[in-house]
Every structure is written in C-alpha cells, then in structure tokens.
Amino acid sequence: MTEKYELDMDTLGDIYEWVDTFSITRPKKNIARDFSDCVNMAEVAKHLFPKLVDVHNYPPANAVPRKITNWNTFNVKVLKKLGMNFLTSDDIQNISSCVPGSIEWCLNEFKQASEAYFAKKQSSQPSPQQKKISKPDPKATKEEHHEEEELDDQSSEADFDSPSPVQKEPTPPPAPKEETKKQPKQPQKRPLVQTEERSINSSQSVAILQKKHDEELAEKDAAIEQLKDAIDTLSQKVSKMEQMLRLKESRIQTLTMKLQQSGSY
Known part of the structure; x- marks a missing residue:
C-alpha cells in the first residue's frame, strides 16, 4: 500500500x-x-x-x-x-x-x-424568510388591478363622449380599370416561422435518433465485452480440464505399467 x-x-x-x-x-x-x-x-x-x-x-x-x-x-x-x-x-x-x-x-x-x-x-438556495419576502401580496395586486380597471373605464367613457374634431376626408374616386389591370400583382410572402419550426423539429428528431443509435451501440459493445470475458473464462477452464485429463492419463499409464511389471514377476 x-x-x-x-x-x-x-x-x-x-x-x-x-x-x-x-x-x-x-x-x-x-x-x-x-x-x-x-x-x-x-x-x-x-x-x-x-x-x-x-x-x-x-x-x-x-x-x-x-x-x-x-x-x-x-x-x-x-x-x-x-x-x-x-x-x-x-x-x-x-x-x-x-x-x-x-x-x-x-x-x-x-x-x-x-x-x-x-x-x-x-x-x-434562498431561506424561507426570503421566499416569503419575495412573494407578492395578493390583496395589493387585486387593488392595483381594480384601480387599473377603473382608469381604463374612465378613459373609455371620455373617448366616447368627446366629439372628434377631425372631419372625414372625401373618399378618392376609384381608379380606372385599365390602370388596375396594368399593375402587376405582388406575390405574397410566405411566413418563415413555419419553415424554421420544421427545421428545428427535424434537427431535434435527428438528434434523438442519433442518441438512440449511440445508446444501442454502447449496449451492443457492452454485451460483446461480456461475451468476450465469458469466453476467456470458459477457455481457461477448458485448458485446465485438459491439463487434468492429461495428468490422469499419464497416471493411469504409469499404474498399468507397474501392474504389468508386477504380474510378469
């Protein structure tokens, strides 16, 4: 040690x-x-x-x-x-x-x-007293919410009662049909959010499949190593048994020779 x-x-x-x-x-x-x-x-x-x-x-x-x-x-x-x-x-x-x-x-x-x-x-980690201090007061939040609603109601009533000082402008005449035909139609831009979400989902699925593949390979490698270890132990046992058999055979041969020599005398 x-x-x-x-x-x-x-x-x-x-x-x-x-x-x-x-x-x-x-x-x-x-x-x-x-x-x-x-x-x-x-x-x-x-x-x-x-x-x-x-x-x-x-x-x-x-x-x-x-x-x-x-x-x-x-x-x-x-x-x-x-x-x-x-x-x-x-x-x-x-x-x-x-x-x-x-x-x-x-x-x-x-x-x-x-x-x-x-x-x-x-x-x-914060103590329980700090957690209590950080928690908002539900009564105060309700009162603040009630005051905000009252202010919103007052502003909406004032907007409804006051006349609008700006007069409506006259609507322009419609454009002639020939000019409307000549104007080319602008292609609508497709939103990029869906394509980005699809690419993110596809990359996540690829990562998940890769992870599963790596885990399966690791399990197979582990099983192969276990089988190799078992084969090594079995081969060692077989070699020992063969050695014991050879020793027994040589012992039997020596005993038979001794028996034959004693019988000849």
Whole structure:
C-alpha cells in the first residue's frame, strides 16, 4: 500500500458504513475486487446524482483494460462535471488492479467531495424568510388591478363622449380599370416561422435518433465485452480440464505399467 492510500481505522469504518447505506446489486465481500470495475461506484453515484449517472454505461468486466475504460468514463462523465478532479491515470490503474487501499481512498475522496457539493448547493438556495419576502401580496395586486380597471373605464367613457374634431376626408374616386389591370400583382410572402419550426423539429428528431443509435451501440459493445470475458473464462477452464485429463492419463499409464511389471514377476 502506498502512503497516498493509507487511512486510519476511524476513516475506514466511516467509509464502510457509508457504503452500506446504499443498495448496490453486488454485495460487498471483497471491496477492492467488487469495486474494481466501477459498477458499484456508478450505483453509489446514481443514488446521489440520479440525473447525471447512467448505470448502463458501466458493464461488468473481469479484464483490467475494460475496468480502466469504465473508470475513465466515470471520471469524465461524472467527476469532472461535478468538479471532483481527484482521480489520475495512476489511481485508475491501481483501482482496476485491486491495489490495497486504493478504492477506500477513492470512496473517501468522493464522499467528502459530494458532501461539500451538497453543502454549497444548500447554502446558495434562498431561506424561507426570503421566499416569503419575495412573494407578492395578493390583496395589493387585486387593488392595483381594480384601480387599473377603473382608469381604463374612465378613459373609455371620455373617448366616447368627446366629439372628434377631425372631419372625414372625401373618399378618392376609384381608379380606372385599365390602370388596375396594368399593375402587376405582388406575390405574397410566405411566413418563415413555419419553415424554421420544421427545421428545428427535424434537427431535434435527428438528434434523438442519433442518441438512440449511440445508446444501442454502447449496449451492443457492452454485451460483446461480456461475451468476450465469458469466453476467456470458459477457455481457461477448458485448458485446465485438459491439463487434468492429461495428468490422469499419464497416471493411469504409469499404474498399468507397474501392474504389468508386477504380474510378469
């Protein structure tokens, strides 16, 4: 264990109790191994920041490169967006490789950073007294509205009673038919609002389809990685079983030879 990851017993106890307050799919047996692929870490962050974390981006993994990929995704999409830039490439390598003390240090840093984040967010919100002061008085607004209506009624009555001093001008004679025929008709300009709305809707639909396509590709990649991990584990088991069979066959051959030699005597 490096000096960076050394924590006292009280801090470790607080971290383990803090982790137990969250419901995670994988039970905490060996915390270094269980948190090495970032799946449990993503679930803990999902409880604290549900709109920011998507658990589907962190598929379970057995190989170290795939674990590093999950941690890099978590570092970029969660920690850096929250301003928690405490993970380096060496830290990610150590956590993915199950270096003792590395995941406890990471959880402690994330716990302290999240608590500071929520404390700062709560201090920036207005107090209940300020909210009461900012609320308008409904009685005052009703009185102001009533006064405005009375002023509007008075102005409308004054306009209705006062005679208009301006006399109507005589209407001009109609233009001759020949001149009206010669005047070209001006084309009506079609409003651009509908075309702009259509372009906005089409761009939004394209963005939604692109997002769905990217999510499907990410899910397929995750499934492929899981299948690769399963194939690796199965191939290792097959090779071990073949080795055991060869050992048993050689043992059988030696025993048969011994039996034949003892029978010849």
